[in-house]
Amino acid sequence: MARTTKALNKTQIENAKSKDKEYILSDGDGLNLRVKPLPKGSKIWIFNYTNPQTKNRTNLTIGRYPLITLAEARTICDGYRSLIEKGIDPQEEKKRLQQEAENRVNDTFRNVAESYFNGIYKEKAKNPITREKNWIRLENHIFPYIGDKHVEEIKVKALVDIYSKVADKSNTLKKLHQLVSAVMDHAITQGIIESHNCRLAVKNFYIKPSTPNPTIELEELPQLFTDLHNAKLSKQTYALVCWSFLTALRPNEAVNAEWKEIDFEKKLWNIPKEKMKGKADKKRPHSVPLSSQALKILEMMKMHSNSSPFVFPGRSSNSKPMSNATVNSTLKRNGYKDRLTAHGIRAFVKTFLSSRKVDRHVSESILSHLLEGGDDLENTYNRYDFLEERVPVMQLLGDYCEQCGMNLELVRG
Structure with missing residues (x-):
């Protein structure tokens, strides 16, 4: 693009004084220096061009002199002219680059x-x-x-x-x-x-495959309760371990029991689907029939809950439940490391149910498992909660735990 105006030089720019009104010094090819009136008296580079899309004359601010020198302003304008030749509006391109820079900060x-x-x-x-x-x-x-x-x-x-x-x-x-x-x-x-x-x-790392959670044999349960009795656990901790056996739920589900979920009249613990494990589209509410032993734990925990919404309130704050690692750490400290975990309690219950010839569908429902397979029959079973069938089985489990030495008087204290 040929110049139609005599180019500026540094001396002219330095000697340009502010006047009562704003005025323009032109370097040619659309590069102008706008000299602001007093009291500011600043000098600002402006690029005046024809927008390649709208065909309207447009001003684009380049920056303040002397922060941007004459040579730098000319280089910037050369870049703008190259964009115009490609049909790109320099002002829109400037906005795009600014947004990109912001994104680079925001999209960490x-x-x-x-x-x-x-x-x-x-x-x-x-x-x-x-x-x-x-x-x-x-x-x-x-x-x-x-x-x-x-x-x-x-x-x-x-x-x-x-x-x-x-x-x-x-x-x-x-x-x-x-x-x-x-x-x-x-x-x-x-x-x-x-x-x-x-x-x-x-790819460069070896990740150990998942291994089944260790669990004890049925005949080892009496010794477990003896060991827990001798450990002199807190009432809440002992109650939580017993609750884990009596409900057969996952550690996180067991420890997060809330009083509002307990239906004492129907002897049920009704857990909303949001608190159950599983993919969002497959989660469903789960009701646990409460054995007489489980109800006894609730009765005794009511005395220790200190108005907490949780059945097993945390020690530091009753607005939160106990840690879901409580059962695991208790078992480890008392000689059951690599022998029994909180999840292993569920495996123990499954073994017990199998030993008592409990129907597979009822057993899986107690553990809140969906049956695999996906055929029409299994899908029907998954929609049915077997609640009525689970009631006597949960009482059978409670009685067995009590016969093996589960001493709920320790919770009363």
Whole structure:
């Protein structure tokens, strides 16, 4: 583009004084210096051009002199002219680049993780305790290294370095990798990145396959209750261990029992589907028939609950339940490490039910398991909760535990 105006020089610009009114000094080819009136008296570079789309004359602010020199202003305008030749509006391109820069600040791994946890992950993991535990995993192991990086900049090598720090903890490594992959998938669905190959990061690591939770034999239950009696546990801890046997639910479900869920008249514990384990679209409410032993625990815990909404309130705050690790840690401390876990209690109950020839569908319903297979018959069984059939079986389980030495007077204290 040929110049039609004599080019400016540094001396002219330096000597340009502010007047009562704003005036323009032109360098040619659309580059102008706007000299503001007093009291500010600032000098601002302006690019005047014809918008390639609208064909209207447009002013685009480049910046203040002398922060932007004459040579720099000319270079910037050369770039703008190149855009115009391609049919691109420099002003729109400037906005796009500014937005891209903002996105690079906003779309860090931590921010995308927050978006994921506050959005779709709430549907996948209904239990807030699960979400909190997984967020802490990210804070402890991931954010210190890539939390402030734009998701597009996260490379497999960076993840390999992070994973190597927990390589000896298969379960932690597995969960971290699942979380990182889920956050990166979320970045794709939000249009932040096109793709990622983060799943390759785990290829160099050996993740131990899941092993069944250890459990004791039926004939070992009396010794367990003897050991727990001798351990002089707190009333709440002993009650929670017994409750785990009497309800046969998962540790997180057992410890989160709330008084509002207990129907004393019908002798039922009605758990909303949001608190049950499983995929969001397959979760369903679960009702536990309460044996006389389970009801006795509730009666005694009522005296210790201190107006808490939870049957098993935490020691530091009655607005929260006890830790879901309480049963596991209690068993470990009292000689049952690698012999029995909280989940292993469910396996024990399953063995007991099998030994008493309890129908498989009733047994699986007690454990809140969906039957696999997907045929019409199994789907029908899954829709039926076998509540009536479970009532005598749960009492049978309660009686057996009591016969084996479960001493609920320890809860009364």
